[in-house]
Amino acid sequence: PLMAEKGGYRHFMLKEIYEQPRAIADTLAGRIREEAGDIYLEDLDLDDETLHSMDKVNIVACGTSWHAALVGKFLTEKLARVPVEVDIASEFRYRDPIVTSRTLTILISQSGETADTLAGLREAKRKGGKVVSICNVVDSSIARESDGVIYTHAGPEIGVASTKAFTTQLVALVLFACKLGRVRGTLDENECRLLGEELVKLPRKIEEALEQDAAIEEVAKIYMNASDFLYLGRGNQYPIALEGALKLKEISYIHAEGYPAGEMKHGPIALIDEDLPVVVLLPNNETREKVISNMQEVRARAGQVIAITDLDDRLVRDNADHVLTFPGIRDELMPVILSVPMQLLAYHVAVLKGTDVDQPRNLAKSVTVE
Incomplete structure (x- = not known):
């Protein structure tokens, strides 16, 4: 039932x-x-x-x-x-x-x-x-x-x-x-x-966007045993990076951090090595080239780049280990679309790790106490 x-x-x-x-x-x-x-x-x-x-x-x-x-x-x-x-x-x-x-x-x-x-x-x-x-x-x-x-x-x-x-x-x-x-x-x-x-x-x-489910699951299989994740986004995608990191923390119990991509050089870059998957939100907007330069910096330090984008071209392919492509829409609405891969990645990692996806430990659906 x-x-x-x-x-x-x-x-x-x-x-x-x-x-x-x-x-x-x-x-x-x-x-x-x-x-x-x-x-x-x-x-x-x-x-x-x-x-x-x-x-x-x-x-x-x-x-x-x-x-x-x-x-x-x-x-x-x-x-x-x-x-x-x-x-x-x-x-x-x-x-x-x-x-x-x-x-x-x-x-x-x-x-x-x-x-x-x-x-x-x-x-x-x-x-x-x-x-x-x-x-x-x-x-x-x-x-x-x-x-x-x-x-x-x-x-x-x-x-x-x-x-x-x-x-x-x-x-x-x-x-x-x-x-x-x-x-x-x-x-x-x-x-x-x-x-x-x-x-x-x-x-x-x-x-x-949901049609990418199987491709996201394949990426999840590769990184399910990572101990940390870094999520990067700029502009209205920075909150989506935070949301992606929170989803992963909540249901897979993996430590994850969301950061504005431009802040990477101000600290988080010290964490990057071959064991750190970095999820990069890369919509085709005016900050795209700046974010690609962040991807290059991650790759130069052997970090693994998972690019989430609506424009899959040579520039992205050359600077990412995995590219997941999603439909484009005007910039104000891109956060809605790129939320979907954040959710699915966390979901598949959690399922592969065998956690209780719907009822994660220590969490309540509605926090009615202070």
Whole structure:
């Protein structure tokens, strides 16, 4: 009977990884007004005037949701041109954060019950700020106490390591950044329409990304006994490097670190030897050549490079031990696509090591204590 619940998948986590195309389609459903070049968020409950008056955004979350928040900073600053600060919830509430009536605090929580995030929400409200939450569980504590909410509609997530809840949070953040950009006049109707068109393509692109599953499993077989992993990314891919490292830690119990690629020379390069696999996120954008130079530095020190890219050319092949290729999409949405290989790599390593993928040791699905 349990296998039936898993729909034929070996674990809930794998099932939930494969549910992402549908989950993302559900997050988008009814929210993109392509003809008007606008975004409709049904439970936002903040009028345009209030949104327009916000001069600062705080995004507060824990764990994987905090990685989504870091991507949200890139999105909101780029599309809405408003300064964004990202905080880990357990830190935010104790640092006497600067919140005014013109500060919007966004709380991100899959369960909507995360203790520290809920406390952060109350702190922001106590200081007179407006709060919007991004939650999966309808009518949860955080959703109820917020001025507005964006539900991700990912459906129940059973696996402790978050997958579809994370990618749908990223999509919700794109929708919100577009909405704020439209209200603030920093994103015109046409640009919003173009982004909307790309968003609608995401479910199909995620399906294409999932076709690399077997290739990722082969890479996992090679490195399953590594004692450490390094994940590198730049720009909006740096949080995805952090997320990849967290996934591996959570379910395979291998020590892993995510780093901004440009920081490698400021310390982590000392760790590189023939025993260190380095996962490099390499989207085809303006920092591509810089990241390739990081790959060259790793190879020069006998490190093993696993390149995750949407442009597989000679330059990548010459500087990587393994190349995994994924569909490209505009840069704001690449973090969603490159999350998939992060999830699958961690999953396959964990399965090969024989850990309890859906219920990793010492972890709880929802952290409701401080």
